[in-house]
Amino acid sequence: MARTPSIAVFFALLLTAVPVMAQEGPLAGSPGGSQGDTEESLAEVREMILYARYDEAIAAASALAGADGLTARQINAALELLATARIATGADAAAQEALTRLYARDPRHRLSDADASPRVASFFARARESEPSPIVVSLEHGVRPADVREAPGIAVRVTTGADAVQEMRLSYRQGDDSTYHRIEMTREGTGVFRSRIPLLSVTGDAYDVSFYVEAMAPSRAPLARLGSEAAPLELSVAGATAGTEGGGPLSGGAAASGEGPVDDGGGIATKWWFWTLLVAVVAGGVTAAIVLGPGSEGPEEGTLGSATLGLSF
Numbered sequence: 001m002a003r004t005p006s007i008a009v010f011f012a013l014l015l016t017a018v019p020v021m022a023q024e025g026p027l028a029g030s031p032g033g034s035q036g037d038t039e040e041s042l043a044e045v046r047e048m049i050l051y052a053r054y055d056e057a058i059a060a061a062s063a064l065a066g067a068d069g070l071t072a073r074q075i076n077a078a079l080e081l082l083a084t085a086r087i088a089t090g091a092d093a094a095a096q097e098a099l100t101r102l103y104a105r106d107p108r109h110r111l112s113d114a115d116a117s118p119r120v121a122s123f124f125a126r127a128r129e130s131e132p133s134p135i136v137v138s139l140e141h142g143v144r145p146a147d148v149r150e151a152p153g154i155a156v157r158v159t160t161g162a163d164a165v166q167e168m169r170l171s172y173r174q175g176d177d178s179t180y181h182r183i184e185m186t187r188e189g190t191g192v193f194r195s196r197i198p199l200l201s202v203t204g205d206a207y208d209v210s211f212y213v214e215a216m217a218p219s220r221a222p223l224a225r226l227g228s229e230a231a232p233l234e235l236s237v238a239g240a241t242a243g244t245e246g247g248g249p250l251s252g253g254a255a256a257s258g259e260g261p262v263d264d265g266g267g268i269a270t271k272w273w274f275w276t277l278l279v280a281v282v283a284g285g286v287t288a289a290i291v292l293g294p295g296s297e298g299p300e301e302g303t304l305g306s307a308t309l310g311l312s313f
Contacts, residue, residue, distance in 0.1 A: 038064070038074050045081045049088065057085040065098075072166040073218040076106055080124075084116070087123050099127035104135045105164040108219035137161035137215050137224035141233075149240050151199040156185065156213055156226065157192050166218040168193035171229065172211035174200045174237075180229060185213075204240035211235070 041064055048057035061082035065075055079102040086095035102109055111124045138160035144153035158165050168185040174197070185193035200207055211234075212227030227233040 038067075038070055042074065042077050042081065045078070045085075049081065049085055052088070054085045054089045058082060058089070061085060065101075070163070071218075072105070072164050075163060076102055076109055076218055077112070079105075080109070080112060083124070083127075084113070084120055087120050092123075095123060096127065099124065100130075100132045103128055103130070104132045106217035106219050106221055107131065107134060108217065108221040110219065134223065135161050135164055137164060139213070139215060139224050139226050141213060141226050143235050149199075149204075149238050151196045152209060152235055152237055153194070153196045154185070154211065154213070155192050155194045156215075158215060158224075161223065162191055164217060164223060165215045167216045169214045169216055170195050170197075170211060171214070172197050172209055173232075174209050175203065175207040200237070206239040207237055209235050209237060 041060065045057050045060045045064070048054070048060065061078050064070070064078035065082055070078070079098050083095045083098040083102065086092075086098060107128070109128070111121060113120070116124075137158065139156055140159055141154060141156045143155075154170060156168055158168075168187070169182055170185050171180040171182045173180050183195055185195040187193050197209060197211065210232035212225060212229060212232045214222045215224040217223050
């Protein structure tokens with residue numbers, strides 16, 4: 001059955017739209033707010049600590065750490081200030097709680113205050129060395145169908161732990177290349193990271209692309225992965241004379257169906273048949289991805305409909 005035009009249009013809109021925000025902008029779903037205001041608030045908390053206004057600093061830093069719209073780096077800065085103020089007041093247990101949360105989010109975080117007292121520096125060092133259990137960061141991804149000769153597109157969505165992710169890194173190699181090239185993916189206001197892999201121009205033949213994706217904390221510690229350098233995900237790019245119609249599912253796979261909820265609205269980024277289903281992973285964990293390509297029609301109300309599956313490990 002021929003693919004409905006709307007699916008191809010959805011893919012085109014997702015992977016070619018101009019990003020609505022910069023990488024350092026607010027997290028998805030957060031209310032609009034000036035990042036400059038947040039930086040000013042963090043500076044005010046630092047001043048409170050400098051002048052020993054610890055109770056005010058604790059209240060302000062705690063509010064910032066739980067606020068919407070902050071980047072991962074800003075949340076970590078607020079937690080650092082919160083722990084510092086609590087250490088200064090002798091509230092060691094409360095300070096440890098803040099540091100456990102901080103190092104669960106970013107295991108490589110370093111104390112930013114070079115002039116911190118030995119007690120504060122030692123407290124942070126011990127918390128870092130204790131290696132608290134990392135938070136769970138879950139990822140989904142979709143690939144633009146590559147049965148036409150054009151640069152393949154990758155889209156990734158963070159479904160759990162999004163406020164800990166500062167950037168998304170895409171590593172890829174193409175054709176006979178043995179070296180991975182890394183690019184930073186663009187964060188969209190919808191919480192989707194998006195990037196295109198440059199088209200290989202030295203050949204008009206079909207070729208394979210190996211890639212993997214890493215969700216990074218502000219310290220560049222990996223929080224979650226899709227694939228890996230040793231076991232990358234794969235996609236194929238069509239030859240110059242191959243199919244000229246709109247994109248389709250990746251080669252291979254079999255039909256499957258099931259029952260479950262369907263997201264209403266929100267565009268292509270929220271449709272189950274666009275996204276790869278992935279088990280929740282943390283750094284060093286095992287990943288198993290099931291790549292979903294769009295079926296011939298969208299899912300009906302209240303069911304998952306059908307999809308074409310291709311497995312990548």
